[in-house]
Amino acid sequence: MWITKFTEQLGIKYPIIQAPMAGSTKPELVSAISNAGGLGSFGAGSSDAKMIRSAIRKIREQTNNPFAVNLFIPEKAVNGLDHVNQINSLMNLYRQELRILPPSDDTQIPVQSIDEQIEVIIEEKVPVxxxxxxxxxxxxxxxxxRNGVIVIGTATTVQEAVYLxxxxxxxxxxxxxxxxxxxxxxxxxxxxxxxxxxxxxxxIVDSVNIPVIxxxxxxxxRGIAAALALGASGVQMGTAFLTSKESGAHEKHKEAILNSTEEQSVVTRTFSGKPARGIRNKFITEMERYNDIIPGYPIQGELTKDIRKAASEQNDIEFMSLWAGQASRLSRCLPAKEIFDSLITQTESIIKNLNKYS
Ligand SMILES: Cc1cc2nc3c(=O)[nH]c(=O)nc-3n(C[C@H](O)[C@H](O)[C@H](O)COP(=O)(O)O)c2cc1C
Structure with a gap:
């Protein structure tokens, strides 16, 4: 049952990817999952080439198994550009609350060079x-x-999957x-x-001829068995590993996920300008009334950077971006290998007992 097109192409034991989560997927987490027989992924979207090379080498010190490096396709903000100053001044209220000074006017947006990022991935012979x-x-x-790297794109619709x-x-x-x-x-x-x-x-499975995760x-x-039944060749799980011991997520972020319910989950543009799912807090509730004028990604992300940083230093979850999926109630704080091993045992047992009356 564990042999799928995904495990075959990658030469790994189980069709489970630990999702890349920029900022939280430390080499310790990535290697723990790859060592357990899954595919660990390093979220490198906001890292420069030097940081990526160093992370790859740290991962390699801890595992000989395949792993993935994940990048963000760069984009330019298209909306809300006229309102940058207005939104920035509105957020001064929160800066006061966090006792930080407003930033200077010349906000610079650091854009990582995807060419350089890819160059490192090829040079370091990253498998995925x-x-x-x-x-x-x-x-x-x-x-x-051509350089032996397996390439995985991400789609949210059939149209995008076909395009990829x-x-x-x-x-x-x-x-x-x-x-x-x-x-x-x-x-x-x-x-x-x-x-x-x-x-x-x-x-998506019906519309493309390549493996779908x-x-x-x-x-x-339960989720893994369901995904395989839908025709997926594997799964990619983020929130489930975000609360693991090896995850680099802030302890308060982990705590918030472990104590959250599905009703608190919301898709918001308030933190970065790009819709993202996380746990509702004061910042989201108050800023979402300006949704129509909030600048697009990555500008809004740059404007909120000092607020998120101060909140994280002050352990204040009301101003942190608490990204998490809708099934956060099922999260557990355990070593990543324990979470992974239990996924395997559960999936095997569920598939074996599927035809039993429930
Ligand atoms: C904290 C967090 C950060 C994420 N960062 C990335 C990222 O850097 N790159 C990426 O492709 N997906 C990222 N994702 C999305 C995951 O790849 C994946 O789609 C998602 O976690 C799956 O849903 P789940 O969290 O319910 O498992 C992130 C998700 C979370 C929760």
Whole structure:
């Protein structure tokens, strides 16, 4: 049952990816999952080439098994540009509350060079690259594949999945609307691309000829068995590993997830300008009334950076971006290997007992 097109292509034991989560997927987490027989992923979207090389080497010190590095496809903000100063002044209220000074006017947006990031991935012979927020052009995909790298794109609709397949990727992560973190949507409107995992995966499976990996709301063996039944060749799980001991998430973020319920989950643009799913807090509730004028990604992310940093230093969850999926109630704080091993045991038992009356 564990042999799928995904495990075959990657040469790994179990079709489970620990989702890349920029800022939280430390080498210790990535290697723990790869050592356990899954695919650990390092979220490198906001890292420069030097940081990526150092993380790759740290991962390699701890595992000989395959792992993935994940990148963000760069984009330019398109909306709300006229309101940057207005939104920034509105947020001074929170800066006062956090006792920090307003930033200077010349906010610079650091854009990581995807060319340099990819160069490191090729040079360091990373076995798998995944990406989100867009597509890599076919020439680039071909170059990666020619260098032995397996390429995984992320889609939130059938249209995006078909587009990525045409660009030449090896596999597709289908990200359902339950998923924690940023929406990967890159074609069409965000609102009409909020498709639940149960509806999205079989429709993508029917529309492409490459392996599909299911993401969004999968926390235990029940979710894994369901995804395989939908035709997925694997799963990608973020929130389930975000609260693990090895995760680099802030302790207060982990605590908030462990104590959260599904009703607290919300998709918001307030922190970064790009819709992302997390736990509702004061910042979201108060800022969402300005949704129409909040600048687009990555500008809003840069404007809120000092607020998020101060909140994190002061352990104040009301101003931190508490990204998490809708099934956060099922999260557990355990070593990553224990979480992983229990996923395997549960899935095997569920599949064995599927035909029993429930
Ligand atoms: C804290 C957090 C950070 C994330 N960062 C990334 C990222 O850097 N790159 C990416 O492709 N996906 C990222 N995601 C989305 C995951 O890849 C995945 O789609 C999601 O976690 C699946 O839903 P789940 O959290 O319910 O398992 C992030 C998710 C979370 C919760």
């Amino acid at each position: 690259i995944s990406f989100t927020f867009g597509y890599l052009d076919p020439t680039r995909v071909h170059e990666l594949k 397949e045409q660009c030449g990727v090896n596999m597709i992560v289908g990200q359902g609307s339950e998923a924690g973190g940023h929406r990967a949507t890159f074609l069409g409107e965000f609102n009409s691309s909020l498709i639940g995992t149960l509806a999205l995966i079989p429709q 299911s993401a969004g709301g999968i926390m235990d063996g």
